[in-house]
Amino acid sequence: MAKKILALTGDQAAAFAMKQIEPDVLAAYPITPQTEIVMNYSQYAADGLVRTEMIPVESEHSAMSACVGAVAAGARTMTATSSQGLALMWEILYIASSLRLPIVMPVVNRALSGNINIHCDHSDTMGARDSGWIQVYCENPQEVYESIILAIKIAEDKEILLPVMVCQDGFITSHGVEGVETLEDDKVKEFIGEYKQEFSLLNVDKPLTYGPLDLQDYYFEHKRQQAEAMANAKKKIPGIISKFEPLTNKRYDFIEKYRLDDAEVGILALSSTCGTTKVVVDELRKEGKKVGLLKLRFLRPFPAEEIIQALSKLKAVAVLDRSESFADHGGPVFNEVRSALYELNKKPLMTNYIYGLGGRDVGLSQIKSVFEDLFKIVEKGGPKSLVNYLGVR
């Protein structure tokens, strides 16, 4: 089957995937650098290319609120946002996941205010990592396109029923044009199937109550079930990926290992920085240095076993965090990865780099310096400091 290759930015790739998914309802609000997704999709609707009912809401809070209502009523519903928009949705993110509503939301990562900044870092979605949403981080427009389609299938799985954020780096990915291999419309539709809400609010013959007051005697059980749903996601995602594989000829696992199996030292990163890191890995490999990359694709559910397996034989690992947790003890990804490796008897030496905040560029030389540091750490038997800042004055 001939696949069409289109020149698309990350935002356009997201909008194109959404067009092929053709949700029943779309409720969204503009914010840089996500705006192009809403704009592109609004044009599709205006041109009659999709039958989606648009809700041009007055805020992101209302966008997520309307999504909750629409999915509960049985419509496949999507939205998209960035940064302050995600922050404004915060309250309802938790309600969407608690009500087990499979909303798929592309998020274009952008630094949170203050001060106000429109460029990439991961502070927005990192803050939402405990909101009960599945989180996927994409390296490039190709991954954005495919992950959004995949996310529909994951979110709507009966044993999962959880909302999914599909994250891409603001401007770096969202506004960078790349060739994107696309699937045919009917292949996408066939893969995702029809959405059937088993508990529809519109089923007036079988009325049910959504969002009741849930006190000491049941709330905990409901949270436990929600945790179970995330565990189910962990179990079922590989199978869903296997069904997607023949369409794309690509294998999207929880993690991607890049020249890692025989590596001595490695970097763990998310999203577009992985592309930069791969170039550096190739360069250093040419010099005979055994370096590799672990790209974390899913942060939720957290693929602890896969990470342990991938990193267990390394001598030293640097975790790159594109957000600050202000703990004075490293970034969020570092702490979760480091905690996972506690299980190992022989652990790699570990260090953390906070980098790229507010869109600060991270170049090949900086990634190279991290690998150089890692070799020094191996030599000295430990890092100079647990937490480092890369590229800050």
Place this chain on the structure above:
Amino acid sequence: MANLKDLSKLPERLGPGHRLCAGCGASIAVRQVLMGTKDPVVVGASTGCLEVATTIYPFTAWRVPFIHNAFENVAATISGVETAYRALKKQGKIKKEIKFIAFGGDGGTYDIGIQSLSGALERGHKMVYVCYTNEAYMNTGIQRSGATPCGASTTTAPAGKESYGKPQSRKDLTAIVAAHHIPYVAQATISHWKDLITKAQKAFAANGPAFINVLCPCHRGWRYPQENTVEIAKLAVETCFWPLYEVENGKWRITYRPKEKKPITEWIKSQGRFKHLLKEENKPVVEAIQKEIDESWAHLEKLCSL
């Protein structure tokens, strides 16, 4: 026009056994509003007394589909439900005629939810928004809201040595909503059931968003004997504290005129929340309240004569 014999045959959509206080005005309002349509309905509610007391898990008093999302977003939530309905209807996946209702408290509507409401009205969703106004945040213990009238004592604007309760006037939400130029806007209360149910019928029949602001006395917050709820509502109308009117396709109309306008002191004397206003030193406050009521009524008359 609503007829008692026919109404008595309608099924109850809010079942008994909920945990609203005996004598709560809100449940009376809900039942009257739901009598305004025979079509199936989907109901949404904002966080507040009504939602909390009707849905304690694993029980629900709702015999119709119901959704509670959060405090400030019932309008956006129902706009999502209504849009889903239109999308699925267009695709032939649903055939029934269904009506959509959002119940918001005054806190959830005048204050924290006004943006969500305004957005939904502007977008033109076919839904009936009912603000059940009990003039304070009752669920959290009688705190002042934008609907609390001047001079009322609440837990966040209490009367005290240096205070006569809330110093500001309430906002005129009904007029704010009317300024959205939606097909139907009305103000009503539970004592005038025929008036309220007729307004609900018009709201459900409107081709676009409709809004009804229903005064719902709360004996806990207003401090009067619980059996007086309907009498208190009547007094609000008779003193012109709560005029009954509608704005139908832009035309303002008073739907009930008190034969003899009662002085506001009768209203003030009827409730503990105004008790301190009866002190000699607060006479000017009472006079100012009366003046404001007279002016508002005169203004309403003017709007109705246009």
